[in-house]
Amino acid sequence: MGNIKICFVLSHFPQGGAERQVLELIKGLLVKNCEVTLMLYQSDQIFYEELKELDIKFICNSKKTSSVKFVKWINNILFLRNNLKKKSYNIIHTYLFFNGLVVRLFAPKKYFGKTVYSVRNSYESVSKLYYFIDKLLNKRAINIYNSKKSFQQLYAKPPISVQKNNLVIYNGFDVKKFYRNTKICSQVITLGVVGRLTIQKNQIQVLRVLKKIKNDSKRSFKLYLIGDNDLDEAENIKKYINNNGLSEDVILLDAQNNIEEYYRRFDIFILSSLYEGCPNVLFEALLSKCLCIISKGSNSDLFIKDGFNGFQYDGTDKSLEEKILESIKLIGTGDANRVTENGYNYAYSNFSLKKMVDNYIGVYNKILPFF
Numbered sequence: 001m002g003n004i005k006i007c008f009v010l011s012h013f014p015q016g017g018a019e020r021q022v023l024e025l026i027k028g029l030l031v032k033n034c035e036v037t038l039m040l041y042q043s044d045q046i047f048y049e050e051l052k053e054l055d056i057k058f059i060c061n062s063k064k065t066s067s068v069k070f071v072k073w074i075n076n077i078l079f080l081r082n083n084l085k086k087k088s089y090n091i092i093h094t095y096l097f098f099n100g101l102v103v104r105l106f107a108p109k110k111y112f113g114k115t116v117y118s119v120r121n122s123y124e125s126v127s128k129l130y131y132f133i134d135k136l137l138n139k140r141a142i143n144i145y146n147s148k149k150s151f152q153q154l155y156a157k158p159p160i161s162v163q164k165n166n167l168v169i170y171n172g173f174d175v176k177k178f179y180r181n182t183k184i185c186s187q188v189i190t191l192g193v194v195g196r197l198t199i200q201k202n203q204i205q206v207l208r209v210l211k212k213i214k215n216d217s218k219r220s221f222k223l224y225l226i227g228d229n230d231l232d233e234a235e236n237i238k239k240y241i242n243n244n245g246l247s248e249d250v251i252l253l254d255a256q257n258n259i260e261e262y263y264r265r266f267d268i269f270i271l272s273s274l275y276e277g278c279p280n281v282l283f284e285a286l287l288s289k290c291l292c293i294i295s296k297g298s299n300s301d302l303f304i305k306d307g308f309n310g311f312q313y314d315g316t317d318k319s320l321e322e323k324i325l326e327s328i329k330l331i332g333t334g335d336a337n338r339v340t341e342n343g344y345n346y347a348y349s350n351f352s353l354k355k356m357v358d359n360y361i362g363v364y365n366k367i368l369p370f371f
Contacts, residue, residue, distance in 0.1 A: 004364065005035045007089040009080065009103050010096070011042035013051065015228070015255050017280040018095045018120050021146075021171055021356075023048050028172075028357030030055060037089065041080035041102070059083050077106050084108050091364055096120055097130060104137040114367055115141040116360075118169075123153040124275045138162070142363055144169050147277040149300035167363065171278045172356025175348050178260045178287035188220045189328055192266035192290070194259065194281045195273065196228040197237055202272040202295070204237060209320045211244050219328070224262060226253045263288035267336075268327050272320070273298045286310070286347035289340040291331065293323045309343040 006029060013019050026036050036056040044060035046052060061079045066072050084092070085108050093116040094103040100117040107115065123130060134143075134154060142165045145151040155162055191210070195201040203225055213219055225237070229252060241250050256262060263269070269285035269292045276282075276298040283303075285292050292310035294303075304310040311327060313319035330336040 003033065003035060004091070004368070005037070005089045006091045006093060006364070007037040007039055007084075007087070009039045009041065009084075009092055009094045009107075010099050011076075011102075012040050012045040013038070013047060014045060015047040017171075018118070019048065020280060021118075021120075022095060023051055024172060024174065024353050025357060025360060026051070026054060026056060028353055029360075032357070032361065037087070039080070039083060041083075042076050077102065081106055081108060084111065090114065091116060091367055093118070097126075097134075100141070101133060101137070104140040112140055116144060116363060116367075117141040118144045118146070119150060120146055120277065123150065139165065141165070142167070142366065144360075144363065145277075146171055147300045150277050169356060169359045169363070170351055171280055171283065172353040173280075173283050173287060173347070173351055175287055175352050178263060178284055179289055179344065188222050189267050189331065190222045190224070190265050191268045191270060191324075192224045192226065192262060192285070193270050193272065194224075194226045194262075194285075195271075196255075197225075197231050197234040199233050200274050201227070201233070202274050204233065204240060205272050205317060205320065206270050207237065207240050207244070207246065207250070209317050209324065210249070211246060212317070213321060213324065214246075214249070221249060223250045224253065224265065225250060226256055226259065226262060228255050229253075259284065260288065263290060266290045267331055268293060268324065270320075270324075271295060271298045274315075276300060278303075283347045283351045286343040289344050291327050291336050291340055292343060293320070293327060295320075303346075304343075307339070309339060309346045311339075 008022055008026065029036055037059060038056055039059040041061050044062040061076060066075065080102065091114055092103065092107060092111050094100055095118045100119065103115060104117065131154060145168050148168050151166060151168055155166065158166060193203050193206055197203060210221060210223060214221070241247055241252065263285055269290035271279060271282050271292070271294045273295060274297050277300060279298060282292060282294060292304065294310060294312055296312055296315050299312050304312050306312045311323040313323045327336065330339065
């Protein structure tokens with residue numbers, strides 16, 4: 001893989017799960033002596049400062065163009081095409097639906113067959129147009145899904161011809177980053193929910209259930225809600241906290257760069273999303289040896305085996321309440337250690353950064369013989 005030139009093409013680089021996976025993949029590729037370029041065709045926004053310290057090249061669209069959206073969009077496309085024409089990369093790699101659409105439609109023809117598109121879409125809440133476009137442009141790239149569920153939503157029974165350029169590669173994590181053999185202990189049960197405040201993430205359900213537990217059993221707890229709190233569900237969550245006497249129990253924080261320090265505080269981690277693909281936060285929590293409770297909708301590929309490496313609830317308030325109370329009981333008796341150890345071992349063995357990087361290198365090697 002030495003001296004292979006790879007260009008990652010994205011519109012911008014905000015904080016997000018997809019962007020963190022790009023960052024981790026780039027770091028892994030640099031270890032393999034690849035030449036990496038990051039092209040941002042829409043802006044020069046880069047949230048992760050760590051990226052700027054890496055030995056990679058940047059091509060960023062920092063020009064202020066027309067305020068007319070259509071004109072601005074055309075200028076962005078021209079920026080992408082012109083820069084890809086000037087340079088010659090062995091592989092271009094893009095992430096997310098909009099970037100995948102733009103790259104597969106407008107990249108110069110010399111990159112047909114040399115493009116990798118990491119889908120990272122969950123198709124539950126999108127229009128049929130998504131299905132149509134992803135299928136229509138499917139043969140222009142090797143398409144990577146981060147969960148079996150997403151692939152099956154697009155192709156329930158994929159023919160052999162489709163299987164050749166459609167693969168599942170799970171997210172990867174720096175397994176040494178999260179667990180440091182120490183947990184920050186508290187006198188009260190500490191729960192954590194990490195994710196942007198949107199309807200999909202369903203944090204309001206956690207608040208409802210904890211309010212009921214507090215009222216019924218008079219239990220004390222501390223809940224951290226961590227994530228981008230300037231989104232569609234933020235106001236409802238803030239109002240619920242204030243209107244239901246939870247201000248002393250809930251710590252509401254914006255997204256945190258040092259999120260691993262917060263996982264160390266959590267006795268219980270809850271993923272309440274209505275749906276997920278391969279959720280970063282679940283594996284970060286498992287690697288931090290948190291006792292994890294996950295909704296059925298978030299457990300797309302059966303990552304959590306109920307009672308073995310965590311707990312799954314059926315999506316209802318009642319079921320979530322039962323799993324929280326069961327988890328609290330296990331923590332009290334010390335039996336939670338068995339479950340958290342199983343969770344840690346599962347994540348460590350199957351979702352390491354090394355495994356993800358090696359899988360992507362396998363994909364790149366499918367492309368390289370054509371050079």
